[in-house]
Amino acid sequence: MVAQVIDGKAFAAKVRAQVADQVAKLKEENGITPGLAVVLVGEDPASQVYVRSKGKMTVEVGMNSYEHKLDVDTSEADLLALIDKLNNDPAVHGILVQLPLPKHLDEDLVINSIDPAKDVDGFHISNVGLLGTGQKSMVPCTPLGCLMMLREHHGSLSGMDAVVIGRSNIVGKPMAQLLLGDSCTVTIAHSRTKDLPDVVRRADIVVAAVGRPEMVPGEWIKEGATVIDVGINRIDAPEKGTNEDGSVKTRLVGDVHYASASTRAGAITPVPGGVGPMTIACLLANTLTACSRANDLPEPEGLTA
Amino acid sequence: MVAQVIDGKAFAAKVRAQVADQVAKLKEENGITPGLAVVLVGEDPASQVYVRSKGKMTVEVGMNSYEHKLDVDTSEADLLALIDKLNNDPAVHGILVQLPLPKHLDEDLVINSIDPAKDVDGFHISNVGLLGTGQKSMVPCTPLGCLMMLREHHGSLSGMDAVVIGRSNIVGKPMAQLLLGDSCTVTIAHSRTKDLPDVVRRADIVVAAVGRPEMVPGEWIKEGATVIDVGINRIDAPEKGTNEDGSVKTRLVGDVHYASASTRAGAITPVPGGVGPMTIACLLANTLTACSRANDLPEPEGLTA
Numbered sequence: 001m002v003a004q005v006i007d008g009k010a011f012a013a014k015v016r017a018q019v020a021d022q023v024a025k026l027k028e029e030n031g032i033t034p035g036l037a038v039v040l041v042g043e044d045p046a047s048q049v050y051v052r053s054k055g056k057m058t059v060e061v062g063m064n065s066y067e068h069k070l071d072v073d074t075s076e077a078d079l080l081a082l083i084d085k086l087n088n089d090p091a092v093h094g095i096l097v098q099l100p101l102p103k104h105l106d107e108d109l110v111i112n113s114i115d116p117a118k119d120v121d122g123f124h125i126s127n128v129g130l131l132g133t134g135q136k137s138m139v140p141c142t143p144l145g146c147l148m149m150l151r152e153h154h155g156s157l158s159g160m161d162a163v164v165i166g167r168s169n170i171v172g173k174p175m176a177q178l179l180l181g182d183s184c185t186v187t188i189a190h191s192r193t194k195d196l197p198d199v200v201r202r203a204d205i206v207v208a209a210v211g212r213p214e215m216v217p218g219e220w221i222k223e224g225a226t227v228i229d230v231g232i233n234r235i236d237a238p239e240k241g242t243n244e245d246g247s248v249k250t251r252l253v254g255d256v257h258y259a260s261a262s263t264r265a266g267a268i269t270p271v272p273g274g275v276g277p278m279t280i281a282c283l284l285a286n287t288l289t290a291c292s293r294a295n296d297l298p299e300p301e302g303l304t305a
Numbered sequence: 306m307v308a309q310v311i312d313g314k315a316f317a318a319k320v321r322a323q324v325a326d327q328v329a330k331l332k333e334e335n336g337i338t339p340g341l342a343v344v345l346v347g348e349d350p351a352s353q354v355y356v357r358s359k360g361k362m363t364v365e366v367g368m369n370s371y372e373h374k375l376d377v378d379t380s381e382a383d384l385l386a387l388i389d390k391l392n393n394d395p396a397v398h399g400i401l402v403q404l405p406l407p408k409h410l411d412e413d414l415v416i417n418s419i420d421p422a423k424d425v426d427g428f429h430i431s432n433v434g435l436l437g438t439g440q441k442s443m444v445p446c447t448p449l450g451c452l453m454m455l456r457e458h459h460g461s462l463s464g465m466d467a468v469v470i471g472r473s474n475i476v477g478k479p480m481a482q483l484l485l486g487d488s489c490t491v492t493i494a495h496s497r498t499k500d501l502p503d504v505v506r507r508a509d510i511v512v513a514a515v516g517r518p519e520m521v522p523g524e525w526i527k528e529g530a531t532v533i534d535v536g537i538n539r540i541d542a543p544e545k546g547t548n549e550d551g552s553v554k555t556r557l558v559g560d561v562h563y564a565s566a567s568t569r570a571g572a573i574t575p576v577p578g579g580v581g582p583m584t585i586a587c588l589l590a591n592t593l594t595a596c597s598r599a600n601d602l603p604e605p606e607g608l609t610a
Contacts, residue, residue, distance in 0.1 A: 108440075125434030132437045132482075133430065133474045135413075159497045167485060169438045176493075177437075180472060183497040185504060188481075192464045192488040199490060 001223060003265040006149055012277035015148065015303070016061055019284045022300050023062040026291065034291035035064035036094040036120065036283075037086045041079065041105065042072035047098045054096070054280055061284050066092060072102050079105060080113050087115040093294055094120035094287035117293065120286040122174065131177050131305075136293075138286055139305045143175035145278025146207055146228045147182070147305060153226060153267055158183040163200055165189045165216065165255070166209035171230055175207050178305055196220070208255035218260025227268040230275050231255030306528060308570040311454055317582035320453065320608070321366055324589045327605050328367040331596070339596035340369035341399040341425065341588070342391045346384065346410065347377035352403045359401070359585055366589050371397060377407050384410060385418050392420040398599055399425035399592035422598065425591040427479065436482050436610075441598075443591055444610045448480035450583025451512055451533045452487070452610060458531060458572055463488040468505055470494045470521065470560070471514035476535055480512050483610055501525070513560035523565025532573040535580050536560030 026032045036058050040051045051067065058065035068082060079097075086092045095118045101107050111119075116126040122140035130137030150157055162184040166172035172188065179186045189199045200206055200220040208216050209230035221227060231254040240249035254271030262268050269275055285303040292300055331337045341363045345356045356372065363370035373387060384402075391397045400423045406412050416424070421431040427445035435442030455462055467489040471477035477493065484491045494504045505511055505525040513521050514535035526532060536559040545554035559576030567573050574580055590608035597605055 125438065125440075126430050127434070128437045129430030129432070129434035132433045132478060135430075159499045161499070173437060173485075180478075180493055180495075183495070185492065185494050185498040187490065187492040188485055189490050190485075190488070193490040194464045194466070 001264065001266065003227070003262040004153075004267040005262075006153060006226075006228075006267050006269045006274060008145075008149065008269055008274040009277045011149060011152060012145075012281040015278070015281040016057065016284060018303060019281070019288050019300070020061040022288055022303075026288075026297075027062065030295065030297065032291065032295055033062070033064050033091075034093050034287050035066060035091045036096065036287045037066040037068060037089075037092045038096045038098060039068045039070065039079070039082065039086075040098045041070045041074050042102050044100070047100075051098055054283060057280050057284060058287070063284070063287060064091065074102075074105075076105050076109070079110060083110070083113050087113075087118060090294075092118065093291035094118055094283075096121050096283065118290055120283055120290055122286070123170070128169075128174070131174060131181075134181060137305075138290065139178065139282075140170060140174045141279045141282035141286065142171050142209075142230060142275065143178055144282040144285070144305060145275055146175060146230065147178045148282070148302075149228065149269065149275075149278065150179075150205060150226065151182070156182075157205070160184045160204040161187070161202055162205040162207065163187045163189055163203035164207045164209065165196070165200070166211075166230075168209065171209040172207075175209065179205070179207075181305060206256075210255045212255055213253050214255070214257040216256040216261065218257055218262070218264050221256075221261050221264045223264055224266040225264070227256055227261055227265045228275060229254035229256040229258070229269050229271050232271060232276060306569065306571065308532070308567040309458075309572040310567075311458060311531075311533075311572050311574045311579060313450075313454065313574055313579040314582045316454060316457060317450075317586040320583070320586040321362065321589060323608060324586070324593050324605075325366040327593055327608075331593075331602075332367065335600065335602065337596065337600055338367070338369050338396075339398050339592050340371060340396045341401065341592045342371040342373060342394075342397045344373045344375065344384070344387065344391075344400070344402045346375045346379050346403070347407050349405070352405075356403055359588060362585050362589060363592070368589070368592060369396065379407075379410075381410050381414070384415060388415070388418050392418075392423060395599075397423065398596035399423055399588075401426050401588065423595055425588055425595055427591070428475070433474075433479070436479060436486075439486060442610075443595065444483065444587075445475060445479045446584045446587035446591060447476050447514075447535060447580065448483055449587040449591070449610060450580055451480060451535065452483045453587070453607075454533065454574065454580070454583065455484075455510060455531065456487070461487075462510070465489045465509040466492070466507055467510040467512065468492045468494055468508035469512045469514065470501070470505070471516075471535075473514065476514040477512075480514065484510070484512075486610060511561075515560045517560055518558050519560070519562040521561040521566065523562055523567070523569050526561075526566050526569045528569055529571040530569075532561055532566055532570045533580060534559035534561040534563070534574050534576050537576060537581060 213233035237251040518538035542556040
């Protein structure tokens with residue numbers, strides 16, 4: 001069996017197009033333009049790249065993008081004051097504070113100061129609690145993206161055996177809640193799991209979110225299973241030669257050994273080009289959802305959990 | 306193999322004795338008496354019995370018990386005003402609103418109006434979110450009781466395969482979070498699970514929380530597994546004869562078929578006398594925990610998740 005490749009890049013583009021359509025409709029029919037505020041503290045290069053991409057795509061789907069770049073030494077009080085302002089700004093429907101924050105800032109405190117209704121990252125404890133009790137919430141972007149891909153591929157997930165490898169607050173745990181919400185039988189595995197190969201082997205759906213390069217070999221995958229690989233790990237790739245400075249070139253791999261897994265899986269997301277592109281698409285979807293709710297309009301179809 | 310019976314009645318008494326010891330210490334060393342406020346709206350007979358038991362045991366461990374009995378027609382505004390008063394009363398460390406509420410009252414709204422730090426039932430969405438992200442929280446009493454019994458029996462649960470049958474917000478889901486917090490590999494099964502016997506057969510720990518009499522037969526239980534039966538179901542017991550009015554006598558059974566399961570399990574909780582008595586004991590433990598936190602004192606040892 002050769003697995004169908006789940007093309008995250010193409011699917012993310014489709015999701016962004018859906019968002020753009022609905023944004024256009026919102027503007028035309030209701031005179032409302034969704035707005036996303038992104039707050040970046042400091043000059044971490046990776047964070048700067050993310051924030052730039054987010055801003056660019058926000059504008060591309062027709063939303064307003066508000067970027068707030070603060071000095072690395074910004075005080076907690078100043079950051080909280082900015083968030084308070086954004087919480088009270090009716091033009092801002094989504095607020096995202098780019099993580100990680102500099103060490104002198106309390107991330108939990110900062111995240112929980114965002115109005116839960118504008119918390120488009122879905123990290124506020126109220127949103128975790130709402131998701132955990134099956135209520136309407138803002139859902140973290142990466143697991144929401146994984147859920148959308150699974151629904152797109154399978155239609156109903158009801159009754160499927162799903163295994164989530166990894167129990168992080170950002171991916172593993174909300175992913176398990178989402179799969180449970182879609183009536184999968186859900187197993188959460190992690191570093192203390194006794195017989196991980198056996199646990200993975202019984203799954204119709206495997207979501208790997210550990211951050212260890214290629215730790216899931218193809219032989220663990222049940223014939224025909226769907227594999228969602230959340231890991232994005234950079235490893236040395238001596239076969240690609242060296243850079244000008246003599247260092248070995250690198251490449252990105254997932255948590256799943258793609259070559260072997262794709263001979264057994266029914267469908268699989270590649271790395272790169274799988275889950276990754278879905279994250280920003282879901283951020284835009286969440287912003288649209290937040291805007292619709294703030295204006296008592298129906299939820300955007302197909303873009304929520 | 307004949308299963309060891311996990312005596313919930315005896316263990317609950319031990320937990321209450323621990324609470325009483327620590328309450329005595331709190332009074333002596335800090336001059337503080339923990340207080341639990343219970344709010345009952347209407348005259349549901351079962352709720353009246355629960356509230357009476359809770360009040361009695363609260364006093365027995367040396368705490369103050371405040372009972373607020375409101376008319377069945379109490380308005381939402383009046384109920385919220387009472388909760389606000391209790392939230393601001395420094396003598397009240399725990400607040401419990403007895404469920405179910407009469408239909409004209411919004412349960413979610415009422416529960417979420419309780420100060421999360423005083424929410425000894427652990428139902429406030431902030432507490433769900435804190436538990437769901439591995440932070441300090443108030444933990445729902447029944448799953449906390451199950452966890453305490455499992456820890457008492459096994460010591461460490463790390464790496465054990467646990468299956469929770471049932472995905473309610475009150476038992477199944479928080480139970481799964483607690484087992485995950487203790488590093489079990491956790492599977493959540495439910496009515497849509499395809500092959501429940503197979504799922505249960507691979508578990509070292511089975512927590513049944515469905516509310517269907519004797520739905521788990523002994524043959525599903527892995528030899529030596531620990532079985533925690535949360536179900537309390539009343540069924541006809543014609544073998545006991547009839548009541549004076551001619552109706553058939555009844556008896557209580559769990560979600561597990563006890564007679565057959567106890568020939569295979571390593572340990573099992575009976576019904577009645579298993580999980581049931583632990584719930585009020587954990588309510589008292591939570592009230593003590595809330596009181597300790599409110600006064601910046603160390604967490605009561607062995608009584609929290």
